[in-house]
Amino acid sequence: MDREKLEAYHRENVRLITILLIIWFAVSYVGALLAKPLSKLTIFGFPMHYWVSAQLSVITFVVLIFVYAYVMNKLDQKYGVEE
Amino acid sequence: MENLIGYIIVFGIVIVFMAIAIYNRATEAAEFYVAGRRIPAFWNGMAVAADWMSAASFISMAGALYALGYDGLAYIMGWTGGYVLLALLIAPYLRKFGKYTVPDFIAERYESNFARLVALITAIIISFTYMVGQVAGVGIIMGRLFGVPFEVGIAIGMIIIIATTVLGGMKSITWTQVAQYIVLITAYLLPVSILATQWFGVPLPQFLYGKVLQNIVELETQYGISPHYVEPFVKFNLAQFLALTFVLMAGTAALPHVLMRFFTTPSVRDARISAGWALFFIAILYLTAPAYAAFSRFVILKDVVGKPIDQLPAWAQKWAETGLFKVLDKNGDGIIQWAELNIHRDIVVLATPEIAGLAAVVGFFVMAGGLAAALSTADGLLLVIAAAVSNDLYAKMINPEAPEKRVVLLGKVAVAVAGVIGGFIAAQKIAFIVQIVAWAFSLATASFFPALVLGVFWKRLNRQGAIAGLVVGLLVTIAYIYLNKYQGVSLWGIQHTASGLFGLIANLIVTVVVTMVTPPPSERIQKLVEDLRYPKKIHEV
Incomplete structure (x- = not known):
């Protein structure tokens, strides 16, 4: 197989992982760091800090995994590395 | 009569479980360890969710949230966010590797x-x-x-658990x-x-308990209860909250019984999707648990205090008759008063059917x-x-021939013993056993997590670095547990439950330093690591 193409695939994978993990970090850790100021606000009837940590984070995690699976499965075909 | 219906429901459900296990008997190694790698992504996701959610998740977690308030959300985020790490950094690559177990990969x-020996002993403990x-719990x-x-x-x-697992291993438990x-x-x-x-x-408690949280704050203010339920960083300080969340995440991503399930999918593609389904099914429960906690807290403030x-x-x-709900009128x-209540964690889930005035049958269910x-x-564990005993210890180390x-038979004997x-x-x-369970996430964070992630993404990482890191990581974690729990030592208020953070840092430093001063791994291993990154076979190794 074409060496450059393989390396490009791996670079794209690492880039995608980095982007998704930044979002993962933002909804969980940054959300918790901002808990005190966010607790003054309300969203959907929830104190905002509670909503961010109890719901936004968990729902985002599920979406991130499906996005990763979807994009990678496309990428496999683009680079011809699917099983 | 009510009780009789309840018993019939419970017996009926157990009999269905056993019938499924009997129907899915297996005697071949690939069937026993990885269900013949034929489990579709959706169903594997569902099985991962059942494997993952323990008696504690089901019965006690809502009660822990009730007691810890906002700080308890470290468990919600930790035990779900770990699946992102698992899905992006570990599971697809382990699936590509093939074989049967996590120690297989490490070795x-x-x-x-x-x-392999360090990995299999850690996995067994x-x-x-x-x-x-x-x-x-049973x-x-x-x-x-x-x-x-x-x-x-x-x-x-124990009879039910052993029978389910002995009959067909992974095939029957799936x-x-x-x-x-x-x-x-x-x-x-x-x-x-x-x-x-x-x-x-x-009927959507997950999206409706926001209003209840506000009502709780109002009632707490009225009774002069402080700090409030939703007040952050009361039971844990910020450092402990963040450290615990991280350790639960990294530990979740590296626990062997969850990872092993990802060997069962037909392809890398399926392993990726399967992780999404797994967290979807887990999230349904984890989004509901805080609603249970808030509803109970509200009912107790409204109807009891x-x-x-x-x-x-x-x-x-x-x-109160069972001793799980205690009231002591201290001031006579x-x-x-709020302070006169002593409520067992498990009651939050178990008493809800009665709070809602439902028939006793629902309680049985x-x-x-x-x-x-x-x-x-228990089956998955x-x-x-x-x-670990039959494949890693016996077939790979003691008697490769x-x-x-015989290997599968030994596996079945190991299940029973x-x-x-x-x-x-x-x-x-x-x-002490309950304590060790709390430490399992720290141990996995400091040992398996870096060994798996770096093993995939850092080709230069060699045997010397990985083993030194693994051993130092475990020792530092155990040392911090001892110093914090028994000597009262603490850095930034981080408790023994999050000790894996220090173990991980030590592991990473030692791994990098030792790897850089020793030669790179063999050509064959470098090719193996490259091959892991592509669903298709790139190198013959």
Whole structure:
């Protein structure tokens, strides 16, 4: 197989992982760091800090995994590395 | 009559589990360890969810949230966010590697049977203690259901768990776990959804408890209760909250019984999607648990606190008889104060059917859900132990020439032996076991997590670096646990439950330094690592 193409695939994978993990970090850790100021606000009837940590984070995690699976499965075909 | 219907429901459900296991018997190694790698992504996701959600998740987590308020969300985020790490950094690559177990990967990647030995001992310690916790959970639930002694409950539970796992290993537990997930999630959602319908007219407690949180704050203000339920960083300081969240995440991503399930999908593509389904099914319960906690907190503030002690609501009177709900009128004024209540964690889930005024049958069904949660997790753990003994220790280290049939037979014997020992230990009610379960995530964070992630993404990483890191990581974690728990030492207020953070940092430093001063791994290993990154076969290794 074409060496450059393989390396490009791996670079794209690492880039995608980095982007998704930044979002993962933002909804969980940054959300918790901002808990005190966010607790003054309300969203959907929830104190905002509670909503961010109890719901936004968990729902985002599920979406991130499906996005990763979807994009990678496309990428496999683009680079011809699917099983 | 009500009780009779309840018993029939529980027996019926257990019989269905057993029938599924009997139908999916297996004798070949690939079937026994990885279900022939034929489990579709969706169903594997459901089985992972059942495997993952333990008796504690089902019965005690909502109660922990009730007690910890906002700070308890570290558990919600930690036990779900770990799946992102698992899905992006570990599971697809392990699936590509193939083979059967996590120690298989560690041994081959680091060309070392010593690494295999460390990995399999760590896997057995983590899985065994975790399993003892599940078995104890079965004993408690059986006791509450049928009034049998704790030990008898454990014996019955152990027979069911061993039978399910012995019959067909991964093949039989997979389909049993699918059925167990359906039972446990229905049982979990039913009472709280009915309660939400009674209060708001919509059966979606997950999205409606925001208003209840506000009501809680109002009532707490009225009674002068402080700090409030939703106040952040009361039980944990910020450092402990963040450290605990991280350790739970990294530990979740690296626990062997969850990872092993990803060997069962037909392809890398399926492994990726399967992780998404797994977290989807887990999230349904984890989004609901805070609603349970908020509803209970509200009911107790509204119907119990500030009321005369001789006018407890009917559900509270019933649970007071079991000793799980205690009121002590300390100041003798005949009125119940918040500080005079002593509520067992498990009551938050178990009492909800009665709070909603549902028939006793629903209470039995909730217990059956807790039973399904405990059984399904114990099955998966028992299989890790069996695979570690028969595949890693015997077939790969002691007798590589052993015929497949004998290896699988040894696996089945290991299931029975580990199960019986686990039952006996659970019957002793050793408090130390519960402690070790809490440390399992730290141990996995400091050992398996870096060994797996760096093993995939850092080609230059060699045997010397990985083994040194693994050993130092485990030692630092154990040392911090000892210093914090028994000597009161603490850095930034981080507690022993998050000790894995220090173990991980030590592991990473040692791994990098030792790797850089020693030669790179062999050509073959570098090719193996490259090959992991592509679903298609790139190199013959």
